[in-house]
Amino acid sequence: MSRIARLSNDLINKIAAGEVVERPASVVKELVENSLDAGAHTVQVSLEGGGLQRMVISDDGHGMGREDAVLCLERHATSKLRELDDLQNLGSKGFRGEAIPAIAAVSRFTLHTAEPGAEVGTRVTVEGGSPPVVEDAPPRPGTVISVEDLFYNTPARLKFMRRAETELKHVEEAVIRIALAHPDVSFLVEHGGLPLFTSPACPDDPTERIAAALGADVHPHLFPVEERRLGVTVLGFVASPEYTLPTARGIYTFVNQRYVRDRGLISSIQRAYQEYLPSGRQPLVVLYLDVDPHTVDVNVHPQKLEVRFSDGRGVYDAVLAAIVRTLRAAPWLGSGAPEAVDPQRQAAHYAQAVERFLTRAQEAVWGGPMPLPTAADAPSMGAPLSAGTPPPPVPMGRAPSFGMALPQLNEAPPPGYFGALKPMGVLGDRFQVCEGPGGTLVVLDRHAALERARLMDFHHILEEGKGPTPSLFGTTVELPLPIAKALMGGRDALARLGLDVEPFGGTSFALKSVPPGLEGVDPRALLEALAQALPPAGASLDAVELAEALRVMACHAAQVSAEKLTDAQLRALLGELDRADFHPTCRHGTVVVLEMPLLELERRAR
Structure with a gap:
């Protein structure tokens, strides 16, 4: 057979x-x-x-x-x-x-x-x-x-x-x-x-579509680019170096009206901007490439997101030349042809752009000069928020506009941002002071950082669906009657979260096991908080319905670990933050409390 x-x-x-x-x-x-x-x-x-x-x-x-x-x-x-x-x-x-x-x-x-x-x-x-x-x-x-x-x-x-x-x-x-x-x-x-997302047709002015798609604040920063070579035409728009993003998600490249993610194209764009952008920032670029269909293979990726050029070098050079010509002309300064701009004026423009960035960051985040945080400025770890009043979620949609430095870092940090930090000390028993790339002063909330990392761990446990695992953890807790009733009705939800909770007579409960990271928590405080965060009976026990309970667990786990974080654990935590998903909301969502460039520090020291 x-x-x-x-x-x-x-x-x-x-x-x-x-x-x-x-x-x-x-x-x-x-x-x-x-x-x-x-x-x-x-x-x-x-x-x-x-x-x-x-x-x-x-x-x-x-x-x-x-x-x-x-x-x-x-x-x-x-x-x-x-x-x-x-x-x-x-x-x-x-x-x-x-x-x-x-x-x-x-x-x-x-x-x-x-x-x-x-x-x-x-x-x-x-x-x-x-x-x-x-x-x-x-x-x-x-x-x-x-x-x-x-x-x-x-x-x-x-x-x-x-x-x-x-x-x-x-x-x-x-x-x-x-x-x-x-x-x-x-x-x-x-x-x-x-x-x-709503956008009427705008064939005569593509910048209107770009503004509708990527944010109205980008519109005044857009400038056209054009390069025509044998077999290759490059058209589109680039944002001035004043408008940047923390990631390369603002780079949109289209080949014969097909969106593609080509490493060579992205590399050419980044090379064109490398002399104009601060470290860790990325440009916003929308480029349309028209090439002879016989010179490009679109059948190389299941989702058709990649292409292969017969003359990749020629295409990449055309893209580089188109953007470099616009950047050297510095049209945002009101100049005309490239030769009208001398190097000294370009350097002055770059310094002015950095200065404007610092001013906007101060006004947007602090409403004035940025003071150093103290322990009294942060919410108390011993007073968790009630289940009915979670922090406002991170708004869905695009990242904040240029200048909103802290919100960007707390919603979509650039790749490798946290791993590049050099820890220098602890302030107020809670804030981690670090040196960032280029001499930047960065202050992290250790509790919020741990909370973010543990939230990801608990999400993974929920996705695996393995339920409670045997552990050496075990304790008995006497609880108020309303809390006991809520826990009785939520035992299935607790099991999905990785907690083994059993009635122990009356209003007593035995907490037999907890997920890794919750060892050492106050069991009574944890169960009381979870009882208020569990979904109602009959709800689907998925990540959406259990989101508040996951936040409670992450907050309590961070409360225990933040007090005894060793240097090795801190380095590991920074690596976890680089891999973390910053879309789910945490109870304490602000990991990066302050980021101050060296230029601002030097100005304050005068």
């Missing part, structure tokens, strides 16, 4: 989903790109539950007839490719014919479409890869695709999805990338009925 067998179409589609449908953002990207390939002038994306519960993508494109509506659900069925040579001259976003059948295989999928002038439309329904159900529908213009309960029939994949807020950020970023590439198309993204 043969050991090799042909896979079923259903299994093939689910395997393809593992490559193409990584998360809700992948679904939105593929379907919005299909809308653009269909000639849509307006694309609307409606989401619920971060996209995991429901996604609806509607457009006003040319739609499909019944035969095509059914055929598009078959793997490798596409209208965009016929012959092998067509791969060398692609003008469409999609071309493999894998996305729609892969999406339909892992969701409850509905397609409603009609061709222009049709008397009747088509509705096709597929549930988890089952045979399609085809029926008549009203002849609405364009196409509407609804994707519900993504990954409902692949629980292993669903388990790896992040919080709804995190998935929503990825969806927003996916739409922004497409919107930047197509300023001639109107986009509307909404979540739970509330607008998330």
